[in-house]
Each structure stands twice: as structure tokens, then as C-alpha cells.
Amino acid sequence: xxxxxxxxxxxxxxxxxxxxxxxxxxxxxxxxxxxxxxxxxxxxxxxxxxxxxxxxxxxxxxxxxxxxxxxxxxxxxxxxxxxxxxxxxxxxxxxxxxxxxxxxxxxxxxxxxxxxxxxxxxxxxxxxxxxxxxxxxxxxxxxxxxxxxxxxxxxxxxxxxxxxxxxxxxxxxxxxxxxxxxxxxxxxxxxxxxxxxxxxxxxxxxxxxxxxxxxxxxxxxxxxxxxxxxxxxxxxxxxxxxxxxxxxxxxxxxxxxxxxxxxxxxxxxxxxxxxxxxxxxxxxxxxxxxxxxxxxxxxxxxxxxxxxxxxxxxxxxxxxxxxxxxxxxxxxxxxxxxxxxxxxxxxxxxxxxxxxxxxxxxxxxxxxxxxxxxxxxxxxxxxxxxxxxxxxxxxxxxxxxxxxxxxxxxxxxxxxxxxxxxxxxxxxxxxxxxxxxxxxxxxxxxxxxxx
Amino acid sequence: xxxxxxxxxxxxxxxxxxxxxxxxxxxxxxxxxxxxxxxxxxxxxxxxxxxxxxxxxxxxxxxxxxxxxxxxxxxxxxxxxxxxxxxxxxxxxxxxxxxxxxxxxxxxxxxxxxxxxxxxxxxxxxxxxxxxxxxxxxxxxxxxxxxxxxxxxxxxxxxxxxxxxxxxxxxxxxxxxxxxxxxxxxxxxxxxxxxxxxxxxxxxxxxxxxxxxxxxxxxxxxxxxxxxxxxxxxxxxxxxxxxxxxxxxxxxxxxxxxxxxxxxxxxxxxxxxxxxxxxxxxxxxxxxxxxxxxxxxxxxxxxxxxxxxxxxxxxxxxxxxxxxxxxxxxxxxxxxxxxxxxxxxxxxxxxxxxxxxxxxxxxxxxxxxxxxxxxxxxxxxxxxxxxxxxxxxxxxxxxxxxxxxxxxxxxxxxxxxxxxxxxxxxxxxxxxxxxxxxxxxxxxxxxxxxxxxxxxxxxxxxxxxxxxxxx
Numbered sequence: 001x002x003x004x005x006x007x008x009x010x011x012x013x014x015x016x017x018x019x020x021x022x023x024x025x026x027x028x029x030x031x032x033x034x035x036x037x038x039x040x041x042x043x044x045x046x047x048x049x050x051x052x053x054x055x056x057x058x059x060x061x062x063x064x065x066x067x068x069x070x071x072x073x074x075x076x077x078x079x080x081x082x083x084x085x086x087x088x089x090x091x092x093x094x095x096x097x098x099x100x101x102x103x104x105x106x107x108x109x110x111x112x113x114x115x116x117x118x119x120x121x122x123x124x125x126x127x128x129x130x131x132x133x134x135x136x137x138x139x140x141x142x143x144x145x146x147x148x149x150x151x152x153x154x155x156x157x158x159x160x161x162x163x164x165x166x167x168x169x170x171x172x173x174x175x176x177x178x179x180x181x182x183x184x185x186x187x188x189x190x191x192x193x194x195x196x197x198x199x200x201x202x203x204x205x206x207x208x209x210x211x212x213x214x215x216x217x218x219x220x221x222x223x224x225x226x227x228x229x230x231x232x233x234x235x236x237x238x239x240x241x242x243x244x245x246x247x248x249x250x251x252x253x254x255x256x257x258x259x260x261x262x263x264x265x266x267x268x269x270x271x272x273x274x275x276x277x278x279x280x281x282x283x284x285x286x287x288x289x290x291x292x293x294x295x296x297x298x299x300x301x302x303x304x305x306x307x308x309x310x311x312x313x314x315x316x317x318x319x320x321x322x323x324x325x326x327x328x329x330x331x332x333x334x335x336x337x338x339x340x341x342x343x344x345x346x347x348x349x350x351x352x353x354x355x356x357x358x359x360x361x362x363x364x365x366x367x368x369x370x371x372x373x374x375x376x377x378x379x380x381x382x383x384x385x386x387x388x389x390x391x392x393x394x395x396x397x398x399x400x401x402x403x404x405x406x407x408x409x410x411x412x413x414x415x416x417x418x419x420x421x422x423x424x425x426x427x428x429x430x431x432x433x434x435x436x437x438x439x440x441x442x443x444x445x446x447x448x449x450x451x
Numbered sequence: 452x453x454x455x456x457x458x459x460x461x462x463x464x465x466x467x468x469x470x471x472x473x474x475x476x477x478x479x480x481x482x483x484x485x486x487x488x489x490x491x492x493x494x495x496x497x498x499x500x501x502x503x504x505x506x507x508x509x510x511x512x513x514x515x516x517x518x519x520x521x522x523x524x525x526x527x528x529x530x531x532x533x534x535x536x537x538x539x540x541x542x543x544x545x546x547x548x549x550x551x552x553x554x555x556x557x558x559x560x561x562x563x564x565x566x567x568x569x570x571x572x573x574x575x576x577x578x579x580x581x582x583x584x585x586x587x588x589x590x591x592x593x594x595x596x597x598x599x600x601x602x603x604x605x606x607x608x609x610x611x612x613x614x615x616x617x618x619x620x621x622x623x624x625x626x627x628x629x630x631x632x633x634x635x636x637x638x639x640x641x642x643x644x645x646x647x648x649x650x651x652x653x654x655x656x657x658x659x660x661x662x663x664x665x666x667x668x669x670x671x672x673x674x675x676x677x678x679x680x681x682x683x684x685x686x687x688x689x690x691x692x693x694x695x696x697x698x699x700x701x702x703x704x705x706x707x708x709x710x711x712x713x714x715x716x717x718x719x720x721x722x723x724x725x726x727x728x729x730x731x732x733x734x735x736x737x738x739x740x741x742x743x744x745x746x747x748x749x750x751x752x753x754x755x756x757x758x759x760x761x762x763x764x765x766x767x768x769x770x771x772x773x774x775x776x777x778x779x780x781x782x783x784x785x786x787x788x789x790x791x792x793x794x795x796x797x798x799x800x801x802x803x804x805x806x807x808x809x810x811x812x813x814x815x816x817x818x819x820x821x822x823x824x825x826x827x828x829x830x831x832x833x834x835x836x837x838x839x840x841x842x843x844x845x846x847x848x849x850x851x852x853x854x855x856x857x858x859x860x861x862x863x864x865x866x867x868x869x870x871x872x873x874x875x876x877x878x879x880x881x882x883x884x885x886x887x888x889x890x891x892x893x894x895x896x897x898x899x900x901x902x903x904x905x906x907x908x909x910x911x912x913x914x915x916x917x918x919x920x921x922x
Contacts, residue, residue: 003654003767004474004890013649021585021642025634032630036623043620098619105569105627112634158569165491165579172483183775183886184476188657190771194763195665196672197728203669203676208720211680215688216720219713222695223706230699238696245681245689378724 003191004184014173015122022119022166023066026112030059033109037092045095054084055110062113065120074117074130081114082137089145101154102146108158111138115163124174128167135163205386206321209379213324214241217331224335236297282312287323288355292344295330301341302330310348313409321383322355322407328379329357329403337361337401352389353409360400380405464651469643470586471538473650475889478536481586485531488583489524492576496520496553499572506561516556520576523549527583533885534900536892538587546584547596550577551603558607566616568624569631574604578635590644597636601629688712729758729789732770736777745784752790757865760915764894769867772887772909776871779883783905786872795863795915865913867895874905 005013033055041048058081065073088110093099099107115138118131138159146153218241225234283289288311292302314322326344333342339361347354380403381391389407464473471478496517500507507513523546529535530542554573558565565571581597608628612621681689691712695705733749740747761769773789776782873880880902888909892898895911902908 003657003764004476005650005653009649009653010477013646013653016649017642017645020645021638024641025638028630028634028637032626032634036626039620039622039626098617100617105631106623109630168487169484172487183771183890186775186887187476187767187771187890190767190774191658191763192661192664193732193770194728194766195661196668197731198763199665199669200672200676201728203673204680204723207676207680208723211684211716212720215684215692216713216717218692219688219709219716222701222709223713225701225706227701227703227706230695230701235696235699238692242689242692242696245684378720 003188006184006188011123011174015124015127018127018170018173019066019069019120022116023062025119026062026114026116027059029109029113029116030055030062033088033106033113034059036106036109037088040092040095044098048091048095051088051091054087058084058110058113065117069120074120077117078114078134078137081110081117081134082141085110085114085138086141086145089142090148093146093149093151096150099151102142102149102151103154103156103158105158107142108156111142111156111159112162114138115159115166118166118170124170127170131163131166131170135159202386205378205382209324209328209383210244212379213328213331214244217241217328217335220335233297240294283308286311286314287319288326288344288346289323291323291327291330294327295334300330300334303341303343304346305343306346307348308346310346310353310409313348313353314407315410318387318407321387322353322405325380325383325405326355326357328376329405332376333357333359333361333401336364348409351409352406354404354406356402356404358400358402363395363397363399363401376403464647466591467589468647468651469538469589470646470650471536472893473647473654475536475893476886477650478586479533479886479889482531482533484586485583486528488579489528492524492579493517493521496572496576499570500557503561503566503570506564506566508562508564509560512556512560516553516560516573519549519556520553520573523553523576523580527580531583531587533889536889538584540588540592543584543588543592543596546580547577547600550580551600553577554604554607558611562611563614565611565614568608568611568615568628571628574628574631577604578632581632582635582639585639585642586646588643590640590647593636593640593643597633597640601632601636604632605629684716688716725756727753727756727758728761728766729753729769729791732773733787733789736774740777740784747787748785749787750789752788752792755792757791757793760863760865761913765913768887768890768894769869772884772891773869775884775887776869776873779873779875779880781874781905783872783874786870786906788868788870790868790870791865793863793865793912863915865915867909867911867913869909871907872905873907877902877904880907 034052037048037051037055041052058077061073061077061080065077089102089107092107093102093104114134115131117134118127118129120127120130139156142156143153218237221234221237225231230238292304296302311319311322330342330344333339337359339359342357342359345356345358347356376391376393384391384405384407387407389405391406392404393401394403395401469478470481500513500517526542526546526549530538530546550573554571554577557571557573577600581593581600584593584596605625605628608624609621612624615624691705691708695701729751733751737747737749773787776787777784875883888898888900891909891911895913898909898911900907900909
């Protein structure tokens with residue numbers, strides 16, 4: 001991941017992390033102290049119980065301070081800690097005939113814990129000041145305590161070096177990052193640019209697909225027509241193309257529709273689809289229906305079979321894209337197949353909706369399609385893949401063409417109108433790679449009779 | 452699709468996350484910690500050994516102990532070097548293992564004659580080494596290493612307890628020794644955890660903000676795209692269609708014209724479809740260089756459109772690097788070459804047509820028909836052709852000389868080579884590019900930088916486990 005912290009957050013973040021580290025260091029020292037004096041008081045000197053109380057009090061204040069980070073708590077920790085160091089040092093070193101000198105690690109433990117108060121400073125300077133104060137207080141308290149015992153005084157290097165390391169780390173954290181100030185915003189910008197470009201790509205994909213559907217298809221249709229008066233079909237499609245392209249909002253429109261609430265899903269009775277059931281609103285308002293109607297206007301006989309109401313499972317955006325993809329497939333039939341009829345079969349299961357567009361026309365080979373790959377590639381495949389679906393194409397010269405579009409369906413729960421919206425964010429089901437796909441259940445060369 | 456998700460829940464940082472991985476530039480700033488700690492560890496070991504000469508029974512072991520600890524410190528400095536990032540788990544384990552070995556050797560050298568546990572240098576050294584891991588390794592790993600080291604140190608202290616100068620319960624020695632390791636180790640783990648969580652939280656928010664910003668510009672982008680498309684469509688197509696519609700008749704000339712226009716438009720669209728984000732990026736930089744009054748010549752050689760397989764982090768890292776290179780003082784605007792090749796399948800982004808009738812073994816169509824895309828300013832088409840040939844030749848040389856890593860299964864490795872001429876002193880160049888390289892190292896593997904003044908060559912690998920199209 002490349003999005004690092006921006007300059008204005010660095011100090012705060014490092015200060016927090018250092019505070020956390022300092023608190024754990026201090027807690028470990030206090031716990032070690034409690035366990036050690038606990039063992040000592042059990043085995044040797046029962047009078048050490050007072051040190052357990054003192055250290056426990058320090059620990060409790062430290063935890064409070066970690067939670068709330070208030071100055072009053074820091075001051076309280078300093079005061080209690082200084083007293084604690086005094087009591088701890090006096091009592092522990094007062095145990096006869098154990099410790100040869102004052103510079104025992106055990107005695108240094110509460111002092112090191114006290115020095116760590118500085119880690120909570122929000123800036124390096126504040127941190128250094130706090131720990132310096134704590135260091136001076138702790139050493140003074142310990143020195144006074146040692147004077148009252150029979151043990152000879154030796155300077156305590158443990159606390160001193162802990163103090164120095166802490167100060168060093170805080171200073172290091174305080175002065176870092178000056179060199180890389182320019183790079184972080186540059187990375188951030190690059191991520192933003194990438195995100196914009198991704199959106200732009202998606203819009204571009206859609207735009208190219210749409211242009212291919214309208215303009216290129218129109219030009220190809222004109223180039224294949226006979227000279228003379230325009231046929232009604234051609235006129236209708238020319239009108240449609242020009243109207244689409246002149247409408248400057250063609251891209252944003254699609255987009256706006258994607259964001260609108262999905263159409264209400266069909267009621268339970270309508271999902272029980274039979275050819276005789278009344279044609280439902282869901283089917284008539286779907287973009288697939290509009291697409292089919294449009295190609296029917298251009299003279300293609302399109303037979304629709306299967307579960308038409310399943311299309312209600314698509315949200316507005318998916319519906320529109322599937323409609324455009326179906327239209328492109330049917331336009332391909334008009335332009336290339338050399339037959340006047342095609343069949344659209346709609347199937348659905350719980351998670352996906354499939355549309356099988358079949359014709360018994362000329363068919364094509366790979367090499368032929370390579371020169372004309374834009375239509376299938378952009379208008380059909382990319383569109384469907386953007387929805388998280390997949391496209392399978394079966395074709396052979398002379399044996400017709402079948403295209404199967406599979407798109408994920410929204411979870412079909414009529415009580416929850418927001419489902420198709422959430423479906424867009426759901427991981428899409430992986431479709432098997434096409435090389436392993438099985439051909440459709442029937443031979444597309446001989447179109448099946450409608451039920 | 453990039454769409455802002457309304458869920459406010461923040462995902463947890465991955466367990467393998469460290470400050471260096473999440474925030475490579477921040478990790479860069481933390482690197483001086485390693486040499487400082489190494490210096491302290493070594494100095495303390497030497498001073499402590501000299502001052503305890505009377506306790507040492509086997510001088511060779513003591514010397515060996517200091518030497519091993521020095522090696523551990525050296526490994527730490529080496530492992531933390533920004534140009535060798537990322538700091539791997541193996542490096543951390545080796546450092547701690549060396550530290551433990553030094554500890555055992557030191558304990559052996561003073562066996563039965565150790566006066567006090569607390570002035571042993573090895574536990575403190577070990578603790579400091581663990582402390583230095585904080586910016587580089589995940590907290591759980593530091594914790595595990597710390598606890599296991601503490602156990603070893605504690606056991607050695609227990610074993611030495613009968614011979615020590617102070618008469619206290621043996622467990623006390625174990626606690627003292629363990630605290631010297633555990634306190635810095637826990638502090639280190641706490642730091643790592645807190646920093647990683649903070650960065651991760653910020654990244655989640657930042658990504659959300661970026662998505663929101665992108666969504667805001669959606670309308671603007673859409674208008675731009677439409678404008679550009681209509682402009683590319685040429686002034687011819689729409690008037691022609693309108694004209695035909697108005698006349699209501701088709702002439703033979705119309706049909707011919709329609710055919711040629713269809714061919715042209717399709718050609719333009721196909722070229723657009725083959726455009727990748729990398730082309731866009733270079734286009735933009737080229738424009739900026741031209742605006743600065745330079746004559747840029749930037750070449751992209753990505754015949755298989757492998758750039759489409761990069762994820763957003765990788766795109767951002769490469770993008771930021773290229774932008775930085777182009778804006779560097781002393782950058783030679785005619786020298787930039789970006790080349791992507793590699794092993795394994797190219798990302799599947801092209802049409803695949805299955806022919807299931809007749810023969811069973813269906814196979815996908817070959818990839819895009821473009822071989823090398825080189826785009827240049829209009830005035831320099833000739834130079835472009837040359838550069839294209841050069842790039843192709845380079846690609847061939849590269850293909851012939853560079854060893855191809857073998858891949859198995861679905862994984863594929865893309866090798867990206869970026870070449871640029873920069874007439875800056877090496878020191879300045881290194882300093883300017885260091886942050887970008889640190890980011891590159893966090894998202895790519897095997898980043899190699901070679902420099903033959905003034906030519907700078909960066910090579911790095913991207914591993915893809917699945918082949919995906921546009922992301």
C-alpha cells in the first residue's frame with residue numbers, strides 16, 4: 001500500500017505510538033517490580049508488602065493516564081511515582097544483607113517506569129521536558145532514600161540510559177521527515193489520478209460501446225444497403241442514432257439511471273412464468289424489451305422464450321447495459337447473419353440471469369471476427385464484464401451463432417427494495433473460464449421451438 | 452467499479468502490516484534508528500566486557516560473544532537499509548537468533564563466576580535489537596520474538612542462580628533478566644501496533660475520500676469523455692448521417708462514403724480500446740514537458756498490454772515515479788523508455804471466442820493486434836519511428852539476455868523497465884528519488900536500480916496471481 005501518512009499527521013501519529021510504547025515499557029517494569037517484591041516478601045521480608053501497594057498504585061495511575069491522557073493525571077503519576085520511588089527504594093534496600101549497593105536493577109524499575117511519563121507528550125519538546133522532570137524527581141527521591149539506608153550509593157546507569165534512549169527516540173521522531181515532504185503529496189496525487197482514470201476508463205468503455213452500437217452500426221448498415229430510397233427500417237435507425245448522439249447527456253443519463261433506485265421487483269405471482277401468463281410490467285419496462293422492440297422495428301423477427309420476469313432482478317444500470325448488449329447481438333444478426341430471425345432465451349437461477357441470443361445464420365470464424373472485433377469486444381463483452389458477468393460465444397461458418405450473456409442477479413427479496421443496489425457491491429460469482437464451458441444444451445443451428 | 456460504500460466500519464489492518472510496508476516513506480524516516488541502536492548495543496557490549504574482565508573465565512568465548520553481537524548489529528543495519536527494503540521476517544529472526552547466541556556465549560564465558568545478572572550486556576543488547584525492529588516488523592512477530600528470547604534469557608539466569616553473588620530466590624534473577632528483554636520488546640510491539648493501526652485507519656479514510664472525490668467529478672468526466680468522443684468522431688459522420696436522412700435516398704457514393712467512414716471510425720475506436728492507463732500517463736507528462744518548451748520523446752513498449760494487470764497501488768507508485776522523473780532537474784526529455792514484458796499469460800482483456808462446434812479444444816484468440824505503441828508529439832513522427840525501433844531492439848536484447856523466471860500455475864510475473872537520462876550528480880539523484888523507490892519496493896518485488904551516468908535504469912517485477920482485465 002502506498003498511501004503513507006501526510007505531513008500534518010506524522011507528528012501526532014508518532015507521538016501516539018511512542019506514548020503507547022512508553023506505557024508498555026513502564027507497565028512491564030512495574031509488573032516486574034511487583035512480582036519481584038512479591039516473591040521477596042513471601043520468602044524473606046514480609047515488611048515489603050508496602051512496596052507492592054505503592055507500585056500497584058503507580059500502575060493504576062499509569063493505566064488511567066494511558067486511557068485519558070490528561071495533564072492532571074500525568075502530574076498525579078509524577079507525584080505518586082516520586083513518593084513510590086522513595087518508599088520502594090527505602091524498603092527494598094532496607095532489607096538486610098541482600099543488596100551490596102544501591103544500583104540494583106530491581107530498585108531502578110519504578111524509576112524507569114516514572115521516566116516513561118515523557119512518552120505521552122504530544123510534541124518532542126514536551127516529551128523531553130516531562131521525562132527530564134520525571135528523571136530528576138526520581139533520582140532525587142532515590143538519592144534521599146538511599147541516604148537513609150546502610151547501602152552504599154552508586155549511580156544508577158539503568159535509569160540514566162533509559163532516559164537517554166527515550167529522549168533520543170523522541171528527538172529522532174520529532175525531526176524526521178523533512179526530506180520526504182514533497183513525495184507524499186505526489187503519491188497521494190498519483191492515487192487520486194489513478195482513481196479518476198479508472199472512472200474515466202469505465203465511462204470511455206461505455207461511450208465507445210455506445211458509439212459502436214450507434215454510429216459504426218449505422219454506417220455499416222448504410223454501406224450494406226441498396227441505392228435508392230431509404231427503407232423504413234433504415235430511416236428509423238438513422239433517426240435513433242442521430243437523436244442519441246445529439247443528446248449531449250447520453251453518457252451522464254446512463255449514469256444517472258444507475259444511481260436511481262431500482263424498479264420495484266415483481267410480485268410473487270408474476271415470477272411463475274408461463275407463456276399464457278399476462279405480460280408483466282417488469283418485462284415491458286426492461287431495456288432488453290426495448291432493445292428487442294428496436295431491432296424488430298428494423299425488420300428482425302425476434303422470438304423471446306423463458307423467464308422474462310427474471311429481468312426484474314436487474315437494477316436500472318445493469319438492465320440498461322444488458323439491454324444494449326442484447327441489442328448489439330441482435331444488430332450483429334441483422335448485419336452479418338443473413339437471416340431474418342433470431343431467438344432470445346432468458347434463464348435465471350438464484351444468483352445469475354442468462355440470456356442466450358441464437359440465430360441460424362452464416363456464423364463466423366475467429367479470423368473473420370478479428371477485423372470486426374470491436375462490436376463483440378466492446379459493446380458486448382466489456383459491458384457485461386463491467387457488470388461482473390461473462391460472455392460465451394459459439395459460432396461456426398454456416399452453423400449459426402449463439403451468444404450467452406450471464407450477469408449476476410440481485411438477491412430476489414421483494415420485501416427489501418434496496419437489494420439490487422447492494423448487489424453491485426457484492427462479490428460477483430466467478431463464472432467458469434470459457435475454454436472449459438460446455439456448449440448450450442441445444443444446437444443453435446436448429447432453433448428450438450418456443451414453448 | 453469505484454463506488455463509495457456507505458459502511459462506516461473500518462477493516463482491520465492485515466496481520467503482516469508494518470510501518471515500513473504501509474507507509475514506505477515514513478519507514479524511510481525511521482531508518483536512522485537502526486544504526487543508532489546498533490552503535491549503542493556494540494559499545495555497551497564492549498564496555499561491559501572490559502569492565503567485567505575479572506569474571507570472564509574463557510576469554511575466547513567472551514570475545515566470540517561480542518563478535519556475534521556485533522554481527523547481529525551489522526545485520527540489523529544492513530537489513531534496515533532503505534534500498535534493501537522490505538525488512539523480511541527472516542532478517543528479524545536472524546538478528547534475534549544472533550543476539551541469543553551472543554547471550555549464550557557470554558553466559559558460558561562467565562560460567563560459575565558471574566557476579567550479577569543485571570550487568571550482563573546480552574539481555575539489554577537483545578532488548579535493544581528488538582526495539583529497533585519496531586518500524587519494520589508487525590507487532591505480533593516482535594511480541595513472539597521478544598517472549599521467546601525472554602524465556603531463553605530467563606532460563607539461563609535460573610541456571611546461573613546458584614553461582615551468583617546475591618542471595619535471593621532464583622526466580623528474582625530470572626525476572627530481572629527477562630525484564631531487560633521484555634520491556635523494550637513490548638514497547639516495540641506496542642509502537643508497531645499503534646503506528647500500523649493509525650496508518651491503516653488513515654489509509655481507509657483517505658481511500659474513501661479519494662473515491663468520493665472521484666465520484667464528484669463523475670459528471671465532469673462524463674462530459675469530457677462525450678466531447679472527446681464526438682470530436683474524434685470527426686466533423687464528417689454526423690453531417691453525413693443527417694444529410695442522408697434529409698435526402699431520404701441513398702446513392703452509390705453515399706454507400707462508398709459510409710463504408711470508408713465506418714472503417715475510419717472503427718479504426719479510431721479500436722486504437723482507443725487498446726489505450727492503457729500507462730499511455731494516458733505518458734501522454735499527460737509529454738504534454739506538460741511540451742508546455743515547458745521541451746521536445747519530449749517518451750516511449751512505451753508494452754506489446755501485451757500488461758500494464759492493465761497492475762492494481763491501483765502499483766499504478767500509483769509507477770505513476771508517481773514517472774512524474775517525479777519527468778520533473779527532475781536535468782531530466783533528458785528524449786530519454787524516457789518504459790517497457791513491460793514478462794513471463795506467464797498477459798492479462799486477459801481481449802476478445803475470446805470459443806468455437807465449440809466441430810473441435811472440442813476451444814482456444815482463445817490471440818491478444819491485441821498492436822505490437823508496440825509509441826506515441827509522440829505530432830512533429831516528431833520520424834524520431835518516434837526510430838525510438839520505436841530502438842525500444843523494440845532493446846526489448847529483444849532484454850528478452851535475449853534477461854533470465855526469465857519460471858512460473859507455475861496461474862501466477863505471472865511482469866517485469867517493468869524504466870529508463871531515463873538524468874544529468875544530476877548521483878547523490879542528488881538518489882536523494883530525490885529515494886522516497887519513490889521506497890514506495891516502489893513496498894508494492895513490487897525485486898527492485899533493481901542500475902546507473903550508468905547519465906542513464907538510470909529501474910527494473911522491478913510485479914507478480915500477478917490471477918489474470919484480470921480492467922480493474
